[in-house]
Amino acid sequence: MLKAKPGQSLAGHIGDTVYVANQYWHEHESVLAGRLDKLNLCPRKTRQLLLFIAATHDAGKASNRWQHYIDGYGPRITHAAPSLIVAAAGFGINQPDQIYQLLDEEICALQAILSHHGQLYSGAFQSEYIKALGTLELKMDDLVATVVNACEPDNPYATNLFGMWKKGLLRQICYGFNLAKWARALEDHVTFIQRPSKKIRLKSLYSLFHTLLRLADHEASRAYGQLDKAKPERVWGTILSSDNFTEYRPLLAINFKDTFTKFSTESVVGKTPNPIQTLLAEEEHPNVILKAPCGCGKTGAALLYASSFFANVQANRMILVLPTQVTSNSMYSSLQQRYLLPPAQVGIYHSELEDVLRQTGPRETEQEDYTDWFKDEKFLNSFYHKPVTVSTIDHLLYSLLHCHKYADRAFGSLLTSVVIFDEIHYYDNFTLPKIGEALSLLRRLQIPHLVMTATLPTAFVTELNKRARLQKTEYKLINALDHEPASAQAEPYQIQSQHQPMLVGKEVNPMLLALLTKFKGMRQMIIVNQVERAKRVALILKEKLPYENVVCYHSEFTRSDRILKEQVIHALFKPRGSRTTAERNLIQSFDLQNTDEVILVCTQVCELSLDISADVMYSEIAPADSLVQRGGRLHRRGTQSRKENCSCSYCQERSYLDQDHEYTMYLFPLPQYPGAQLPYQQEQLKATWENAPKVFSYVQVDAWIDVVYPEIPALRDPAMHDMIMEDVVFGRTPLERYGRGDVIASEGSFRVRDIDGGVSVVPVQFLQDFEQPETILRKYAIRLRWSKLSRLPEGSLRFDQDHNCFTLDLPYCWATGLSFP
Known part of the structure; x- marks a missing residue:
């Protein structure tokens, strides 16, 4: 008996793979048919093709040397390349130089078989190792019978395979050098295509077959793995059927048809859009x-x-x-x-x-x-x-x-x-x-x-x-x-430009301190464009206003502290009466008062991460679109800047505000020193400042933003386009395109962002012997750019071999984060 697994026959695994592929097809038939229509393919024929490659994807396991391996008597060898030769016979060819005779979908199906254990790259299956494999003898009688039995009687590809075998056109012997020729022929077929539209169609066909075949193979193997753990004492045949399919908790056959059911019938949006x-x-x-x-x-x-x-x-x-x-x-x-x-x-x-x-x-x-x-x-x-x-x-x-x-x-x-x-x-x-x-x-x-x-x-x-x-x-x-x-008619807040920066020298602008004191008891928000300036402002305010709830939030806290910070901030911006016991305890655990007042000092990280609403906002100048996002955290959903004229939910619940309270964004210029404008461009800041409206309204936003961004770059990237064309099926490896998988930002030929990737560091105070290295990184890592680390005193940054991480010998606290010299 031919085996596919130590405890399952080849016929059994092939049968299970075909079963999963067929089940997935029927579950998603209409969606797949729509995609195939856009590719000008017949759904019925494509289904037959999919089931055929599911039946032949492991045909190479019928070789004598692979069977020796699975029985524990020899080294592991490839089975994907011999499998594609068997499948190719179903398309009526038995030589690699005949590939040009095939339809695109048949070529892509062969590529899917070759890639069913991993993506294809330039030179795949063409190494000296493949060429030196020597002779592989396939047990064709059993194999052809297995494939034909796994397919439906009217499957034309299975019929062709049987015919090729009966005519003696399907050789029982494979040679390593010939396997490399088949792989080379499949790669050359893609390389010689010049038209981008044809290449993209080919990538679509290949990716579709690749995805569905690997899905079916994975699910069939997973079912065997569950059964083999429970009853490892026998060799199994076909495992999956309509009677037991759901017992194996199919991960890859999730029913998409009920995804939005509860959303549509029970959520606020679904019921009252x-x-x-x-x-x-x-x-x-x-x-x-x-x-x-x-x-x-x-x-x-x-x-x-x-x-x-x-x-x-x-x-x-x-x-x-x-x-x-x-x-x-x-x-x-x-x-x-x-x-x-x-x-x-x-x-x-x-x-x-x-x-x-x-x-x-x-x-x-x-x-x-x-x-x-x-x-x-x-x-x-x-x-x-x-x-x-x-x-x-x-x-x-x-x-x-x-x-x-x-x-x-x-x-x-x-x-x-x-x-x-x-x-x-x-x-x-x-x-x-x-x-x-x-x-x-x-x-x-x-x-x-x-x-x-x-x-x-x-x-x-x-x-x-x-x-x-x-x-x-x-x-x-x-x-x-x-x-x-x-x-369209809403005017949720006013905008007042100030004359001096938030920081004048090393001290906080007296006007900012006066405003903070004037609005004592309210939820106030200060947004600073750079982390170090935000920390400086927060430290001074803690000293000047010792009894206020001053909270600092930026991107350079440890991962565990970032989570806690967000929880504390959201709790403080909730009405005091609606806070849970856990939220009250959390607030008090950080020596903060369970009141309605808070002064949040943060960077632009708040623009996208915090769903809160402040009563007063102070912001350094930023491009108009950033200011609009920041303003989305001021009098959220408000209609008029004066409380007594507004009927929004926030105004109704904030009884501590006077009726004549004016929601206001106070806009501050930047300090004058090299790099103070970063991460923004000076011309955008200048245009934003000069055209800032006195009263914010979304009707005016378009004109404001258009002045700041009269032009944008062309929405095309020729270099990226060429890379996509190169990686249609074969192409480059992840190491070449991205770099090492453990780095945050790409170090390869393709980058999404023009940033200093930096490194994750752990303050030395968190290195505790009883913590596992991965736990330390998960809890205490801080992502810092190399440009910032390069300014540190020598010896501050070290690599700790015991904990497998970079450490930073600088003071760190929950209040403001790292203390840079």
Whole structure:
């Protein structure tokens, strides 16, 4: 008997793989048919092709030497390359130089077989090791019978395979040098294609087969693994059937049809959508720009937009793309808690995924198979398999090239997705062209997507539609203000420009101190553009106002403190009477008062991460779009700047405010020293300052932002386009494209952001012998840029071999973070 596993026959594993592929096809048939229609393929024939490669993907295991290996008598050898030779016979060829005779989908199916244990790269299966394999003898009688029996009687590829075998055209002997020729022929076929549109179609076909085949193979192997643990004493045949499929808890066959059920029937948005949300729920255009003020319910609108594609069986995944890890984490939580999406169907992916899973998933003591759960979650989230995945823009762009080992699987998932780009205004001129290139690819592939923002220059919309029209399509712009008169007329706060910076020399501006004292007892927010200035302001205020709740928040706290900081801030910005006992205890545990007053000193990290509403705001000058985002944390959802004229929920609940209170953003210029304007450009700051309105309104925002951003970079990136073309099927490796997998920012040929990647450091005070190294990094690591570390005294930064991390010998405290000299 031929074996595929130590305890399962080859016929059994092939049967299970075909069963899973068939089950997944029937579950997602309408979605897959829609994608195949865009690729000009017949769904029935494509299904037969998929089932055939599922039946032949492990044909190479029928070789005598692989059977010796599985029985423990020899080294492991490749089985993917011999498998494709068997599959090729089903397409009527038996020589590598005949590949040109095949259809694109048949060639891509062979590439999927070759890649079913890992992505393909230039030179794959062409090494000296492959060429030196020598002779492999396949037991063709048993193998052909196994493949034919696994397929349906009318499968033309299985019929062809049987015919080739009967005619003696399917050789029983394979040679290593010939396997390398087959792999080379498959790579050459892609290399010789010049037209980008044909290459993208080929990548779509390949990624689809690659994704579905690896899905079926994984699920079949997983079923065997569960059974073998329970009953390891025998060799199993086919395991899966309609009677027991659900018993094996199929990870990869999640039912997308109930993803939005509870959201639609029980959430506030689902039951009582506002006008803009209603509009998006009925929108069918595949390319949409949604421009809506902060607090208008953009997320709910996006979910309704995506759910309509799910309901019409046009998509089975939603990928929600955000600019930062912090915003991704917040969205991941909101989707489950606020919008009631099933937790098992919501995924998240970014470089700190493991921390998120540990913080939000079950405790190790609560789940018996915690280790397996953790491993499975990381695996599924990495290639966007779940019905809903929250992702940073970095991972989405990295998935269009070979920047990580599951990129082609992620691309396959993308083909049946709706993609939501949130906070599109956030990105700089280095990243925007790359996003533009990604949008061009989505349009070419006819993947529906929604671009959302509160602040979008007219130049961006013009440029985006200019690119879209080259592909004979365009974006539909939906401006929430056109459909919500109340939001259009709202004037939630005033803007008052000050004459001197927040810091005058090394002291806080006396005017700022006077204002803070004037508004004592309120929720006040100070936003500073640089971490060191924010720490300086916070330290002085703690000294000058010792009895006030002064809280400092920026990006350079330890990971555990960042979480605590956010919890404390959200608690302090809640009405005192609605705080839970746990929140009151948390506030008091940090020597803060359980009152309605707080002075939050923070950096621009607040623009995207904090869902709070202040009564007074003080901000250093920043580009207009950043100020609009900051202002979204001042009198949130307010309609008039004077409390007595406003009927919003915040005004009603804040009884401590006088009726004549004016919500105000006080705007401060920057200190004058080299680099004080960073991370912004001086010309943008100048244009923002000179054109700042006296009263904020969203009607005026467009004109303000257009003055600051009269032009944007072209939304295309030729270098990225060339890399995508190179990585269509083979191409570069993740090491070449990204670099080492353990670094935060790319060190390879493709970078999403023009930033100093920096390094994670641990303050020496947290190095405790009883803590495991991975625990220390998870709790206490701080990400710092090399440019900042380079200014430290010699010896401050060291690599600790015992804890496998960089350590920083500087004082650290919960109040303000690291104390730099």
